Amino acid sequence: MxxxxxxxxxxxxxxxxxxxxxxxxxxxxxxxxxxxxxxxxxxxxxxxxxxxxxxxxxxxxxxxxxxxxxxxxxxxxxxxxxxxxxxxxxxxxxxxxxxxxxxxxxxxxxxxxxxxxxxxxxxxKVFETDIEIIVTMQSKHKSKLFIIYMAIVSHLYYYHDASMEHKSVWATIETLAEITGLDRRTVMKYIKLLHEAEVLFCITTKVHAKKNKNFYGRYKHKEMITREAMQGTETLQNCKFEDIKPVVGGV
The missing domain is CATH 1.10.10.10 (Winged helix-like DNA-binding domain superfamily/Winged helix DNA-binding domain)
Structure with a gap:
């Protein structure tokens, strides 16, 4: 097993x-x-x-x-x-x-x-199920949706030993805007659409009501992404796990 x-x-x-x-x-x-x-x-x-x-x-x-x-x-x-x-x-x-x-x-x-x-x-590594969902979304701007998706998943790494893999990506909106050549508002808009379409999972962590980091990954790994986001924020902010509030879908 x-x-x-x-x-x-x-x-x-x-x-x-x-x-x-x-x-x-x-x-x-x-x-x-x-x-x-x-x-x-x-x-x-x-x-x-x-x-x-x-x-x-x-x-x-x-x-x-x-x-x-x-x-x-x-x-x-x-x-x-x-x-x-x-x-x-x-x-x-x-x-x-x-x-x-x-x-x-x-x-x-x-x-x-x-x-x-x-x-x-x-x-x-781009999975065909993700491509299929994006190209069937009700949008005339699929190329923009796709380049944002690519900017995020391009930070994921796969190993021969899958137990070493992390399924979350931490990136600022500014970084994603620079990679894609899109403005900040457009990036945020399309990340939200990709989350709603269950292509990407997005979670924002907050410590004492203050926004901290956005974490992203493939939607199918949402439980792993949530756990990694909480653990990552705890380490980065040197805070207690119970002080972290995760906000699903936030950007």
Missing amino acids: SDLPKSIIQEKTESFIMFPKILLHEHDYEGRDLDICHLAIIKSLANNFTKTAITSINDLMTVMGINPKNKEASQKARESIIRLQAMYYITVYADRPKTKTVTDLKPAQTYFIKPTKENEDYFV
Whole structure:
């Protein structure tokens, strides 16, 4: 019988993708959040025996909750896929055998997109259940939701010995705003939405009614995150455990 918490045992059975962490820390350029979201979706679609995503730009836009008839948005989506290929994160093929690469992309055309191993030696483990929830959320700003999610889970580390793992991340709103290139209010708004959608679990600890730290992690580990947040605050503030008040969902 394993002594590991139930949520860790369950997580070990989940399917995930390896997302190159360096893309999250690239200099902030217009469209970076869209690139990150597109690459995650493509890697998830390609997580099969062919290792290939069969999709179109219109399909990706539909998944993102954007009307493919929106010409401006369609152009941005097209440019995003072209950028990802230029950065060697994907290769776009016109044919199933993957012999004909293509760069002149047409929105309605179905392509065979194969993710590369570029920069996967330094990766974020992103679970497909989280990707699925985010892309099905009722929001037209899924790329912003996703980059905030990535900024948080990129601080999680996984070990061969799962008993060594911590499931909480401590980060300030200012730090997350700097990583994502979003303003403070937007970061707080979307963290709240991710918490409500049960993708991320957020808890704020207070000592003597004074806000102290925000702790985050995958929602499925909420019991572990709560315990780690309380223990972490006790150590950081040199206070008594009973003086700490946890506020779930606070940012």
